[in-house]
Every structure is written in structure tokens, then in C-alpha cells.
Amino acid sequence: MSKKKVYVVTGGAGFIGSNYIHFLFEKYGQIKVINLDKLTYAGNPENLSSLKNNPDYVFIKGDICDSKIVNQIFEEYKPDYLINFAAESHVDRSIGDAEDFIRTDMYGVYVLLEATRKYGLERFIQISTDEVYGSIESGSFTEESPLKPGNPYSASKSGGDRLAYSYFNTYQLPVIITRASNNYGPYQYPEKLIPLFVTNAMENKPLPLYGDGKNVRDWLYVKDHCTAIEYALKNGKLGEVYNIAGGSEMENIEITKLILQLTGKKESLIKPVADRIGHDWRYSLDESKLKSLGWNQEHRFIDAIKETVGWYMKNEDWWKPLKSGEYLDYYKKQYPEGTSLA
Template structure:
């Protein structure tokens, strides 16, 4: 039997696929290889004669029912972990259609295949953003969902559809909602790698609004360890929050990056905020901790290691920050510099 990891060439998915392979599990990856998918993320396991035998890759869309069912039949899938998603809030605000297709319709296709082939476990990877913003207490799994942008809304839809398949069909579904991830191999459109790579190039770091939005950060390896733990110890039909316990103002994280790279704070520029920007994300992870798991990587240590990775792997991200990325970046930020706000 094999584990199917959808979106397994992306940031979090590739780290999880590598983890499964190193545990000796036969691992099948399905990835559409959009701008955010990169097989180079798995180069170390593909090029290794010992681990390559445990790995198989399919290029394709989770919305493709025929392909998905072929993989289930051909590969004897008994576990599915769904990382496949359109995941960038800024892109969802300018063009929401792809998010609805992948994050909702794609989840439906996977659930239907999982039901037809009677798999043993379906892990739906959701996000803390489905809760919306909080000004007081951290969100618990039982709190209402109140997404504030098209990305979060599409993830909430997939989240609840997966739960419905547990209630209606008793499909063994578990849903996880993690806080903001960071670490090696993250696409440079995201906050931390964008600021690191811009700083390395002595380019402006465009910080939304006053920069006092609060995010809880979890290292990607901690996130993957939590999912692995939940696969063994989680209860079907349940939702588990996965947080790092590292709440930080965005502006403080930006300053940390600049200080670590010995760059001037003058590179930081406050720009016009994005529409519907959630002020604070925070997760109550006591449910998962009660089972015996908690994050291990201290944020400052993990961020230092991440900064070092981007310093050491400039060829990886410089290839990405070309072509489509330049067009996206100019569209996303050029007009914002004209609407600069003071911190």
C-alpha cells in the first residue's frame, strides 16, 4: 500500500513527502506543477538510488477525476494527505477562480475517489485563516469559521466538505489547521522568503500597512511532524489546530531578517495595506498537545536557519524570481508604493 501526497512538489508537501520516504513508506506524489510546484524540491530523494525506489510522481490536477481514480487503482493508495491548493491570499484577491476550482472542487474529486476505493485515512490540510481575525482569545477547533478573503473562504469550503464526508459516508477524515509556515524551499511570493530574498538583493521590503499584523509562525518541519503524529494518534472526524506558539508582529519579523543579514532598516517601506487584511491569527493547540505533541523549533533559531538556506541557495530562488514572478510582483506592489502609509 502507498500514501498519496497531493501538492507534494510544493513547499510543505515536499517536506512531508521527504519525511515519508525517509521512513521507508512508498510515496506517490500528484502535483500540477503550477508556478508554486517545483520537482527540484524533491531532487535529493529522486536522485538517491535508495529512496527513489519508494517514490513515484504524477503530473496532473486533483480536479482530474480520471487521473485521480487511475492513481488510486494503480498504486494501491490507503492514505491520502491533501496539500494541493492555491494558497496565496494576494493572488486570490485579484483572481479567485483558480482557488475555488482547486481548493473546493479538487477536494471533492479526492473525497469521491477516497470513498470509492475505501481508503484508511484522508488528511485534509486546512489553515488557521478559515477562522478569520481575532482580537482576544486564540481560536479553538470548535469556533465558527469566518474567512476574510477568497483564499480562506475556498479553504473553509474544502475543510467543511471533507467533514461532511465523515458525517455522511463515514470516510475516515481528519482535518488540520496550521498557522503560518516558514522554512527552506518556500516560494518567494510569501512574506518571509520575499523579505529575505529582497534584502539579499538590496531591494525594498514592502510591508503592508503599519506592519503590526500578528502571525503565529511554525517551522515547516514542525508542521510535518505534527501531521505525521496526527496520522497515528488523531481521531477520525476531528479537527486539530497546529501552531508554533510564536506570535510576532510582521514588522518585528522584518526587522529580525534585516538585522540577521546586516542590512539597513531603510530597506523596509510601509506600503498601502491589502484589502480585508486580517489583523491577528492565533490558535489554541491544547487539543493536540493533550495527545502528546508540541512544536520543537524556536522561532528565532528556525528563522536564522531559513535565512541561511536562502543565502546558500540563491540559484534556486533567483530562477523563480523571473518571468511570471516579475509580472506578478509589479502588479501586486508597484501601485502600493504610491499609497505609502506611516507606521
């Protein structure tokens, strides 16, 4: 019998990483997944509670910047694939204090690449972002467009993105880089626009909308993002970058009104607030490169956004503690420092 493929998913307790782990187990019977996650405020092991008793799922609380724990994982589990989702991911927080961003989003990538150099892997997937290109007035960025990150989050992500490429170019590591647009779906920490606005609307709290609400984002359903990553892993060319777009560009005010409509709340809940400093006006990706390999989205925006809003409406037990602050106390008790849950 052939060996089960072993995936190391870093940052797997966060929004996209946990969706990706669910996707892997739904798609494949015979795999093993090691989830290495530091459990920052954004990491929530409850996102994967349904896998608790699955012997092929291993959760390890740890930091990707810790070479000892990363090397131990390579030695013990001999992974085939590593998909690096681990990151500080919220632009607003990076404007407040960038240190953790530079540490995790750049130095952490270095630690993972060094372990890959030492132990080997079939594929190293660096999850990057459309934000590395910066803002665009018209048209869309291709993978050849220059990088012009405009805030500490996107700058540190650009560092990790290019560092991963450099390990392909210098040491021939099997690196592929993906750059996706704004994701939405279940399990997103309620500080990001869609879950924040849905949950605020449900609580009849104001929806704080930046500036004039005219900033444009391209929305990608997280489940489509997962299939695209897997597609790039299996079919992508080493050393290449693949854009992953949602194909649903929208002004923030439009999506805000849609959320109010779907939650049955009035537009008077919209509260314009001072714009984010250095706010990128528009992101837009040309995704013809990945599509030319054969990948396509499976979900229509309107169906997926309805499903997403419905998920938050049905799962108050998931997001209420995150918004109340009880959560941090709760999981510090559940997962004290040094916890390794095999």
C-alpha cells in the first residue's frame, strides 16, 4: 500500500487554514495533516473540533519562527507538502504595531524554508496575497506586475513571498506562491469586514465603514480558494506565482448594503468612520494564468455570500465569545504554553 501523503499546514487554526484542512479531509480519505499553529488571537482550534478524534489529524501548538519545533515536525512526520498560511493578517493591527508581522510573515517563512532545505519536501506553498501589488486604478495585476506593498502587513507578506521565491531560485526548493484576493466564508475572525458587519448587524450595532465606502475589493469564496491552492500544488510549475481572484469586485459600501439586506437590518446602521491611513483604493487580479492550467471557481458570489451570512447567523456560539473577550481567557486555560496535542 502506498504511503499516506503528509501535509503540514501552518496557521491551520485560522480562517483559511482551517477551511483548507476541512477541504483536505473531505477530498481525500488517505492523508495525514499536521497543523502547526501558535494560536494567536486569530487561531481557534474550535474551527477543527470535528476532527478531534481523527487519528490522521495532529494539532501542534507552536510558532513557525521556532526552528526546534519546525525541525521536530519534519523529522517525526516526514511531510510531503507544506502549505504556509501562518501569518499576522490584519492590516489595521500592522499599522498599530508591525513587529509581529515582520517576525511571522518574513522570519517565520525563512525558518520553514530552512527546514525544507534541510529535510526536503515535494511542495512548499507560500500563501501570499493580492495586497503585495498595492492599489490599482484600472485594469488588473498579472503575476509579472511589480510589487508595491502599501502598508506594513503587505510589505511583510511581500518579503515572505520573495524569500520563498529566492529559495527556489538559489537552492531549487520546490516552491509555488499563490496570491489571492479578499476571502470570505465561515470561521473568519470577526474583525474583518464581512464577519464584523454581519455580527454587528445581528447585534444592532453600527457598521463602521471606512471613508466614503468607495474602496474596491475583489471577493473570493474561501472554498474556491482552497481548491485553487490544491490545484496549484498539484499542477503548478515550480518557482511560479499564481494569482487567485474572486471575480467579484465591489465597493465596500455595496457589500455593506448587501449584508444589511441579507440580515434584514436598516441602512441607518452604517456609520462612516475616518479612513484607514494609507488605505489602498482598489485591488484587482488577472487570474488567467491559473485558469489556463484548468482551475475554475465552483461558487457564484451571490450564493456563497448568502451561505456565509447564514453561517454567521446560525453560529452565534462560535463568534459571540470572540467578540466578548472571554475567548482569550478560555483558550489560555485550554491550551497553556508548551501544549503539544498529538
